[in-house]
Amino acid sequence: xxxxxxxxxxIGILCVGHMYISYMFMYLLYQGYYNSNIQSGSxxxxxxxxxxxYFALDHDWPDTGGLHPAMNATLCSHMIFxxxxxxxxxxxxxxxNDVTKYYNKISLLRKLNPNLKxxxxxxxxxxxxxxxNYENRxxxxxxxxxxxxxxxxxGLDIDWEFFGWNGLPRQQRENFTYLMQDLRTTFDEKEASxxxxxxxxxxxxxGRAVMEIYDVPALQKSIDFINLMCYDFYSYALYDPxxxxxSPLYANDWQKKIxxxxxxxxxxxxxxxxxxxxxxxxMVGIPTYTHTWTLxxxxxxxxxxxxxxxxxxxxxxxxxxxxxxxxxxxxxxxVWDNDASVPYFYYGNQWVSYDxxxxxxxxxxxxxxxxxxxxxxxxxxxxxxxxxxxxxxxxPLIDTxxxxxxxxxxxx
Numbered sequence: 001x002x003x004x005x006x007x008x009x010x011i012g013i014l015c016v017g018h019m020y021i022s023y024m025f026m027y028l029l030y031q032g033y034y035n036s037n038i039q040s041g042s043x044x045x046x047x048x049x050x051x052x053x054y055f056a057l058d059h060d061w062p063d064t065g066g067l068h069p070a071m072n073a074t075l076c077s078h079m080i081f082x083x084x085x086x087x088x089x090x091x092x093x094x095x096x097n098d099v100t101k102y103y104n105k106i107s108l109l110r111k112l113n114p115n116l117k118x119x120x121x122x123x124x125x126x127x128x129x130x131x132x133n134y135e136n137r138x139x140x141x142x143x144x145x146x147x148x149x150x151x152x153x154x155g156l157d158i159d160w161e162f163f164g165w166n167g168l169p170r171q172q173r174e175n176f177t178y179l180m181q182d183l184r185t186t187f188d189e190k191e192a193s194x195x196x197x198x199x200x201x202x203x204x205x206x207g208r209a210v211m212e213i214y215d216v217p218a219l220q221k222s223i224d225f226i227n228l229m230c231y232d233f234y235s236y237a238l239y240d241p242x243x244x245x246x247s248p249l250y251a252n253d254w255q256k257k258i259x260x261x262x263x264x265x266x267x268x269x270x271x272x273x274x275x276x277x278x279x280x281x282x283m284v285g286i287p288t289y290t291h292t293w294t295l296x297x298x299x300x301x302x303x304x305x306x307x308x309x310x311x312x313x314x315x316x317x318x319x320x321x322x323x324x325x326x327x328x329x330x331x332x333x334x335v336w337d338n339d340a341s342v343p344y345f346y347y348g349n350q351w352v353s354y355d356x357x358x359x360x361x362x363x364x365x366x367x368x369x370x371x372x373x374x375x376x377x378x379x380x381x382x383x384x385x386x387x388x389x390x391x392x393x394x395x396p397l398i399d400t401x402x403x404x405x406x407x408x409x410x411x412x
Contacts, residue, residue: 050373053079054121055380057101067109071109072385072394075402079109079116079380081103084120084121086122086129086140091140106118121158122157122158127172145198158203177215180223183200200223201224203226206229206230233263235316236291242307243303246354248341249265249363265367280371282373284374288379289379303335308351331348365404
């Protein structure tokens with residue numbers, strides 16, 4: 001390749017990005033050397049370092065009268081039920097059966113662990129009506145405390161992905177700030193009259209582009225903490241048709257060389273801090289699920305930045321139990337990336353980015369040592385919940401995180 005052409009390619013990568021030929025160039029160059037006590041306001045968590053776990057309400061699970069197998073009451077300091085919806089600008093269950101299958105089991109969870117904080121997440125994209133005007137925001141705010149009291153939730157997590165972005169009205173950004181301020185006022189008034197503190201959190205984006213929608217200095221005054229979603233940094237997309245990592249701890253060495261910022265836990269957490277979110281209010285999210293790709297040229301390119309034609313066959317956000325079953329196959333090649341501190345594996349034309357005990361231990365240690373307020377996990381459901389696939393008992397991933405926290409607490 002002539003020097004002029006190489007220069008143009010590098011400019012294409014830096015300035016245009018996401019073009020297929022640029023990624024092929026990136027991939028080939030990369031392969032050449034690759035062989036390498038939270039507190040806010042009046043809220044204080046008196047137990048160990050916070051470990052917040054999302055539990056996805058499984059609408060296909062046949063209610064047996066007991067707890068869903070992913071509803072482990074003792075692993076986490078907080079369990080966040082995901083998700084609820086808005087109906088006529090009021091908080092409502094996503095499915096009528098959620099009340100009997102899940103909400104009514106809160107008393108059982110509390111018997112198993114009286115210290116467990118149980119929250120409800122309001123998520124998805126059904127927020128535009130609420131953010132349309134003052135009257136709708138007020139209707140939503142006024143519905144929250146009665147809902148939390150009725151079902152004995154300890155707080156609300158707002159997971160709106162993503163207001164004021166990708167064609168939605170920009171005014172939604174300011175209205176979201178007003179909404180969170182109104183929720184804070186309502187929660188504080190309730191605490192003053194009843195003595196019970198209701199937790200207010202928000203699940204927020206870790207990516208550079210979407211991060212712009214948040215007024216961070218204003219948001220940090222309203223919330224107890226954020227759940228920073230440090231996953232889905234990369235998955236298959238038509239504009240990004242190459243393999244990459246779901247949740248890297250660090251940038252890989254090639255990204256460092258061409259001064260790419262973002263796309264990893266280290267950058268995103270510190271960027272939120274620089275924008276005005278106190279570290280003790282940042283719960284750093286890590287995943288228990290995968291992202292998968294179908295390789296275009298599996299015989300030639302099967303590493304990082306390999307060209308792909310789509311997501312993997314069968315599943316994209318696969319569970320850790322699925323991962324363990326695939327890793328047992330003699331046809332699977334497992335690789336550890338020292339730069340990004342995450343593994344991947346491939347077999348045939350399938351490529352999988354995932355987390356294991358090693359990567360989650362490293363992430364947990366990094367989060368704690370860098371002074372962030374806690375660790376969030378998405379989700380309980382995606383771990384080996386039955387303990388039948390990975391040979392390490394139930395919940396081997398989240399158990400690794402908890403053991404890392406306990407080890408930290410023992411050395412304080």
